Amino acid sequence: MPTYRTKVSERIRLPSRTEREEALETAGYNVFNVDADDVYIDLLTDSGTGAMSDEQWAALHRGDESYAGSSSFERLESAVRDVMGFPQVVPAHQGRGAENVLYGSLVDEGDVVLNNTHFDTTRAHVANQGARPVDCPVDGARDPTARGGQFDGNFSIDRAREIVDDVGTDAIPAVVLTITNNSAAGQPVSVSNTREVARFAAEIDATFVIDACRFAENAYFVSEREDEFDDATVAEIAREQLGYADALVMSGKKDGLVNVGGFVATDDDDLYQACKHRAILYEGFPTYGGMAGRDMEALAVGLREAVEAAYVADRVEQVRQFGERLADDGVPVYEPIGGHAVYIDAAAALPQIPADEFPGQALVCECYLEGGVRGVELGSFAFPDADRPELVRLAVPRRTYGPAHFDHVAETVRSVFEDHESVRGLRLASDPPIPELRHFTAELEPVPTTTPSTTSTE
Template sequence: MAGYKSKMVEPISLPARERRERNLERARYNVFNLPADEVFIDLLTDSGTGAMSDAQWAALLRGDEAYAGSRSFDRLESAVRDVMGVEHVVPTHQGRGAENVLYGTLLSDAEDAVVPNNTHFDTTRAHVANQGAEPVDCPVDGAHDPDLEAPFKGNFSLERARALVDEVGADRIPLVIQTITNNSAAGQPVSVANTRRVRDFADEIDATFVIDACRFAENAYFVQQREDEFAAETEIAEIAREQLGYADAVVMSGKKDGLVNTGGFVATDDEELFERCKQRAILYEGFPTYGGMAGRDLEAMAVGLREAVERSYVADRVEQVRTLGSLLRDAGVPIYEPVGGHAVYLDAAAALPHLEADAFPGQALVCELYREGGVRGVELGSFAFPDAERPELVRLAVPRRTYHREHFDHVAETAATVLEKGRDVDGLEIATEPEMPELRHFTAGLEPRSEER
């Protein structure tokens, strides 16, 4: 049962099928190009798409828009210290701004660097590559098996990381990243025990250890539920503080577990790294006490961080995603198991087995979900990650505090109908794409491989 009630609503409508067909053609079969007004249920991302609480809306009115020394920054800094246990904060306009600040700082002097991560997400991979470094994924065995039931399939593989050290040498690995939860591995959680081992590994090779913490509260909830060391009564914030405390720095998109529509930050206890990040932030984001955000946004995030670790909120959040997963499973739709914290991932290879990877089954499934029911998801397979070995997944990311059971019923019914017609679904091929392959899925244009629809 949801732990909140609606105080504001927005009308939505399902465009006619003929209109959806035209929209797909105009968007060149890339749903990023669809106008939001033409989408009925939007599960493209959970980043910045959620509903804020009444306390957050009230906080907006307190926003101090001072260029320097904003008291709204003081409230954000205090929230980060209390909730996450990290001392120094450099605010940015969103998560990729924080990645630019942190990875641009840490990799600026690194030559021929290699950066392991449990699994790089798209913008992380792109920022690492943009600094001239090579991003390398180190998922645990079974992370890409949609049918394997295991509690922490998002963990970082120390075996793969040590093999990487043997291959390239420790001196080429200045930075180690762990993403919690592991978005590219179907939103699977990471155990605190695994984070401790990664901390030790980083110390062994004298590398900086960074945690990408955009879904830190959801991860802490899974730890509370699944890791024997932590009792069910352990507070979510207590678990989060311990896990994040093993990192040298934290990079955060506040648009996820900050529960806001914009904003992010870098946080660290390392004063020297803090000063270096501040200087880069001034160049790319803004003065260190606003960093690309308005004062009102700083205020809303300060409240959101505290709300995100409330047991009632995060339990309801995870349960809502599980509900969508159960509805899809009951409808016969193949999904990645167990369901993660922010999204349900469809197994596109199993849903459309007649399509090979080079026909982009995930992207084909994304287009059919929109064609059939106005549902927008995102492909996270061979189209989004062309040079990585990933399963063919479609992510249905659930915006926080936004949709209700009847919306999920429609999503499940839509997906089931698509599967019934599965053999009639055409594969796709790329018609146009940008120069940077790590970001091609945002803007590339596609076309059907067979006859035009």
């Protein structure tokens, strides 16, 4: 049973099939370009799209909008210290702002940054510094058919050592662990693997960074799957796992339960000073850093709510039930189900579409046409030149949709899957200059159907 009830509701409507067809064509077959009013169930992302609690709404009214020395910042700093264990905080307007602050302070041209799997903006920020992002997933993490790994989000130390042997330790300023592993279908990372990564980073004298966007969801999986933590609370697990890092980078729009905001946190004074001064240039003064005081207040409350047992259990179980419903309908999904989203194996769902015709993006578009459902492709379209499976992510906003909404999504996806042979592939019509970010703005067009040629008998 949900552990909350709804106080505010928002009307939504399902546009007609004709309206959806026109909207998708106008958007260049890229659902990022579709207006929200033209979407019925929006599973594009769980980032900043959830519903805040009454306590968070109340906290907004305490916002201290002072440019310097804001008391709202002090409450955010206190929450980060209590929940995550880090004393020094540099706020930013959202996660990618925090990434700019952190990686701009850590990474130089020619460097190599290791990650269990870089997500899109992380990869782009590393590349923007002139460095090379390298993924170190464990075996099976990129195989949607593997089914069964308890911690497929883990970081492969063996793969990382291969990179060290190739480039040397001096070229690697940072080792990053993303929890949960968004690009590996939201799979969790174990605490034991976190310890191993911390030791490896210390061994090569690299800064160990945890991308903590979904730290509470990850801790919930640890409580279920890692024997050492059978009797530990989500809050205790989160505090221990994060404590192995030298720094955190955080989008508050995920497990901060807010609609905007993020931060860098560290216990390294030199890194803190570097981040603080870079933040002044790109984000704002260190006691607001691109966030309004009211938003820092809401984030401070959200961090504490995110590790409450009832909340996080409800959150993860809702996603799990949704994924199991799709699997029961025969839809090929990545299993076990991740913490924030259900990932569909588009290559298996649309076997007639080759990778160079973007089967994931074709599936995203077809789900929108069929039922007004918006998801996102995380395959060859979003990650060109990267070895990624053809996945479609249906990300679940927090505390937003109920069972009937997910019934509609499941019926939509099943309908598309059952009629998959009619779905056509897509090709690029425009290609933005930053390949790591092309899926946000690129436009596509359907691949023309081929007709058999005829030969005259005359």
